[in-house]
């Protein structure tokens with residue numbers, strides 16, 4: 029970079045000032061140590077403005093672009109360190125090389141705990157657990173010498189085929205917001221920098237660098253932005269990553285409406301905006317729209333930009349490099365005040381995270397027993413029991429003598445979907461290993477892939493190989509007391525960068541299930557995938573069905589614990605599972621035409637669509653069975669309290685475990701509005717609570733609603749609006765299993 033032609037006007041006074049402080053001399057350690065910006069006892073804003081005053085315009089401009097693939101630019105003269113980043117959000121991923129080569133065989137081996145996919149964590153509905161996961165990931169980030177973890181992903185699962193559905197927290201904005209906030213609190217509590225992503229509405233991978241999404245303002249505010257708003261207002265998140273695509277005609281990285289009007293002005297975001305990797309297309313419009321830090325930068329970016337696949341995919345970058353920014357300042361297209369705001373935000377985060385004083389260095393412990401335990405808890409609590417005819421599950425190890433473990437996802441640990449979130453664990457447990465470990469020598473375990481994973485190994489994709497694989501599977505199934513089939517996808521056919529082609533299972537898997545079920549009526553099907561799959565070919569004859577999503581490195585142990593009843597399933601669907609793709613609300617306009625796509629369904633995403641338009645999904649949002657049963661009673665508005673002037677409605681519900689086993693349930697509270705001036709969904713999730721109960725035990729849980737639970741975003745007034753009247757509070761075990769209802773008068 030060439031900055032030598034820049035002239036910074038230095039007045040006589042400031043020269044004197046600089047001399048008095050003896051800047052930038054390296055020999056005055058003690059004098060500089062006393063500088064206000066280094067004084068941790070001073071307020072952050074004071075430290076930021078002190079530091080800004082000491083920076084040259086050139087230094088400030090340098091901080092707007094990354095210096096490497098995963099490093100921001102340091103200013104050593106002032107002791108400003110580079111922020112060292114690593115991909116998340118499902119663990120700490122190797123930060124060397126581009127995403128495409130990070131996991132390549134020759135990349136330096138960086139291992140860390142592989143946590144369950146976001147959708148699996150969402151299925152736990154356990155904010156405490158997600159916070160502990162965030163904390164554990166932050167500890168590993170530090171132990172590996174990094175400062176920032178690129179997560180959580182809070183984009184809404186709008187389309188069943190989105191390649192990154194596994195990464196996010198499902199289809200509901202309230203649930204995604206609660207879990208995103210929990211993750212961020214866990215990370216920031218360790219003074220590691222999170223990055224909530226991707227702002228906004230990254231809901232398909234198709235042409236993600238060129239696609240223009242038409243989204244109405246109401247859908248943006250009610251569906252796609254709440255998780256980001258909560259990250260800002262409830263967790264004071266330190267960074268937000270912009271998305272790749274265009275929203276309403278403008279790239280997210282230069283979308284002033286999204287970045288400045290909404291994020292910074294409306295939500296009050298104080299941290300910095302970071303671009304998604306190579307997603308900038310201009311200098312002044314991007315800086316002026318509110319982009320603070322462009323990533324990546326330096327030689328890795330330049331190497332990347334030259335690659336044919338980069339050009340083909342539509343990535344672009346390097347626009348915020350210092351020389352370009354300085355030229356635009358000189359031309360009067362960017363003001364110094366704007367740059368001060370950009371840099372001030374980055375400095376603020378550097379100070380808040382303690383990095384100015386304590387940069388992290390590698391050498392700490394990763395994948396500790398505690399971290400592994402959290403990964404296991406997540407994998408276990410995230411498993412959803414979808415069907416359990418005649419109580420086939422849990423399996424009784426005393427009565428069973430042999431098990432056939434079958435499927436392309438059974439013998440290999442399929443820990444996560446592909447792309448930047450895929451973590452390389454030191455070890456990972458496949459379902460087969462988990463089951464073998466659980467049963468030891470007491471039960472005979474046989475295994476067979478049954479069918480090759482489509483596309484993974486061409487020698488298994490021929491008709492002859494398929495027939496032989498299938499025969500081997502049905503042979504062992506017919507000789508076993510129970511057959512367990514694990515089907516689904518893996519990181520090469522469900523990944524960031526492209527959408528899943530079809531909701532159907534990969535080739536041969538439906539046939540495998542059908543054949544094994546014929547060979548053995550005691551068959552348990554386990555789904556190992558992030559996206560929904562069509563089940564019509566076998567569901568009616570399948571006695572037991574579990575969804576383990578991608579369970580991270582402990583997935584195999586978790587599924588074994590659930591199969592044998594060591595753990596009682598408590599996962600609930602964070603997404604509706606449609607019967608077929610065409611039933612899903614966004615299907616009509618997906619993937620769009622001529623690089624434009626219309627979010628024509630507006631706010632009717634997920635169960636908001638299925639429940640309002642009476643389209644029956646295969647399994648509804650919030651659904652999940654248990655080995656015990658729960659009963660709800662006594663829904664009451666217990667009291668109204670106040671947070672300042674704002675009323676809080678406190679509802680109580682009694683939950684009782686009416687079965688024979690200990691277990692956990694997730695009580696869900698939905699609000700139905702039948703009187704508003706505007707069309708509203710049948711109901712919306714506004715509260716939930718996960719409760720653990722012993723057999724016969726009951727607990728009274730309390731759920732609090734504030735004004736926001738009853739509001740909609742009015743496209744006319746462009747404000748959140750509450751139409752006073754009678755609302756219905758619904759309590760249920762899924763969006764379609766409402767068990768208690770109570771009217772409540774609001775705003776009169």
Ligand code: BGC
Pocket residue numbers: 115116127178225304305448
């Ligand atoms: C992804 C981001 C990721 C970044 C850095 C992008 O392709 O969309 O989620 O953090 O790469 O690897």
